[in-house]
Amino acid sequence: MITNSFSFKRYFSLFFVMFFLISGAQKKFTIVLDAGHGGSDHGANRHYGDLGTVREKDVTLAITLKLGRMLEKNKDYKVIYTRKIDEFPSLTERTTLANRSKADLFISIHVNASTKTSPYGTETFVQGPDQNKTNLEVAKAENDVIFLDEKDRETFATYDPKSPESLIALKIQQSKYLETSLLFGSYVEGNFVKKDNRFSRGVKQQNLHVLRLNAMPSVLIETGFVSNYDEASYLASDRGQNEVSQSIYDAIIVYKKAIERNGGAPTPTREVEKPVEIALKNDFRILLMSSQTKYVPTDPALKGLNYILTIKENDLYKYYFSVTNMASVRDNNLKTAKDAGFRNASSISFVPNQKLGTGYYTLEVAVSDQKLSSNSFMLNTLKDVNRTKENGKFYYTYGKFSSLEEAVKIQKQLDEKGIKNATIQKISR
């Protein structure tokens, strides 16, 4: 009996282990739905004789609730709302909620406005470094709400995206969400055009506070212009709100399928008419320029672009912008670089985790006109720093690494130790 009950217990616990493994594998796809604005923050409004006042905060909530109801009927999805009523959750609350819930996708829904009545159409924004001036208006309008909340001011005041403390590894990590965010955005805009006959202004990159701190693919959808009579009347109508939420819903379904295949490499699905893009084997970075001058990430010479990786090669500092293995994102990044003023920017292919046959990577930790004191913070913190003198300058390097990824990893560790702005150097000999 004892033996029997023992084996039964074992059998039983094995069953539980398997049950949890299976239920873990079938974790619901969690989506945070963020109805823009709310409460005292009305967002954009317009008054029309026949429509009355069309308020952004009402339209965004109506679309969000319709979309949420569709998703809740599908057992594959879990929905988290930043608000379900007319209230104003702070941007910090929206982001914290999203990150704490370990969501798979964050969708912020908004309505656009212009000082003129003619502009119309939809556009979807992802967090990114686009320098395009026309997008700045949207960024300003959507970011302005930040100052309504004291807690936000604290949170965002300590976060400077252009600070040297922003780690390159983190930037590369963020660009992982950039690709998937762009992919989802393209599905949303595609549906608006194909299914609803809307005019799409495209998928764009912009610094938006509500997206910035999210550790997941995130988009902000501008569902149309309240300042345009036709679109205001469409967005205020049940039919318009149903179409918008249905198109976003359909985009979610296709997106989930696409990213679940091959761990992030989307493959064609039946729902998509045009072939879905497949990830490339190589990574692509945009070479902005080569210069004998060493710039810190905040230097105006880099024209405000984020996601910069500097690699010193043959006494020249090469400044690379962003990284991706998606052709469309690469082309978009190249355009962003050119728009920012780097007319000669070009895309360069990198083999991931490639080990150098000859030569190695090292980290240039300091360049100085004078010899550093052995009591200096850097020399005290690091052992085995190599010093060379060239043209009257002292160059200090640290470590030997066979791959770029390894060098980036150590660069990040140095940054955490307080050794900032170490530059990766490629030695080809």
Ligand SMILES: [Zn+2]
């Ligand atoms: Zn808005």
